[in-house]
Amino acid sequence: MNPDFPTYAPSDEHEMLRASVRELCEARVAPFAAVVDEESRFPQEALDALVGAGMHAVHVPEAYGGAGADALAAVIVIEEVARVCASSSLIPAVNKLGTVPLLLAGSEGLKRRFLGPVARGEAMFSYALSEAEAGSDAAAMRTRAVRDGDHWVLDGAKMWITNAGVSRFYTVMAVTDPGVGSRGISAFVVDREDAGVSFGPAERKLGIKGSPTRQVILDGVRIPADRMIGAEGSGFKTALATLDHTRITIAAQALGIAQGALDHAVGYVKERRQFGQPIADFQGVRFMLADMAMRLEGARQLTYHAAVKSERVMRGERVADLTFVSSACKTLASDVTVDAVQLLGGYGYTRDFPVERMMRDAKITQIYEGTNQIQRMVMARQLLK
């Protein structure tokens, strides 16, 4: 391994980054987390704060105007934002999800044109793979792209698209060659301003209510052929290769939510008195706390380990088990938060305490970027290959 590569453990710089993101988020993101959830509105305050501090898309390489932070740094940023507001953590997470296809497979021209605005905080970038009838079975998509001279014309509807509407750019996967399955899918950059792009109504969700989830509707959207990402027919592979990197960022989001919930639970059990003593004195409560912290720390270490592998792949190394560790860390990290609600008892079930929101927000991390059942399938396939 090249000595310039980040080591498995976070460096001093990573920890300094964590401290500064934490301070920023405590001051400028946390105060709005409950109201953003209550009103189901986009966390503009968080976007302003993250852009102001250059924390909205730290993964964009310096060559394209970004901070060029490694994958572990990106994980730490997302983890810290999610610790106070999961909806806001989707700003850096989705900016990464939308742009990794470009970083992995895009032409130099596409990267130069579309990564700069993201790095400067002028535009966000979403990822549009799923459709109403193509969720876990993503290759069953029907959105069609038909060649017309030196343009492609896109028709279809992408569903459950995170940050749809607020993002300016979209990586859209569409069928260019019907009848050949996943090998007939290509990826494109679509601009919100392209004629024929519109958005469905905001989904009414259990959690992450501050992050709009909408359909992206493509009605005869005519885009220049150079907006294709990679070669024709390579879009599905790019989509899955992207998820190998970004399931790690969902693990980071899950870690952050779980850490936020654990922090609240620890404070609560020391204060809450029953049977004449703080409930933290009861062994049953202590065991629950210990189990939660243990699972969280295990998931964190696997996530950091996966992030370093992701970085190595981004720098051109071959890492055989990135797919495995990426699915594994998301699955492990996304199951931790629920216990915190139990520790807060009846209070944990009310909106007076943030763990209620955290549990609702955590639920989606078991579902998006592939359900945890799909992750197990992916892991088993890797083992049996």
Ligand code: COS
């Ligand atoms: N990286 C790059 N290429 C990959 C890959 C990866 N991690 N995994 C598979 N591929 C390639 C395969 O090698 C295959 O290529 P060839 O046709 O050249 O052999 C192609 O992609 C299709 O793979 P496969 O046949 O395994 O695809 P399936 O349709 O069986 O789907 C799963 C595989 C289920 C793993 C995939 O559809 C998936 O991850 N589904 C969940 C989707 C998801 O996460 N949705 C959430 C949307 S983002 S919020």
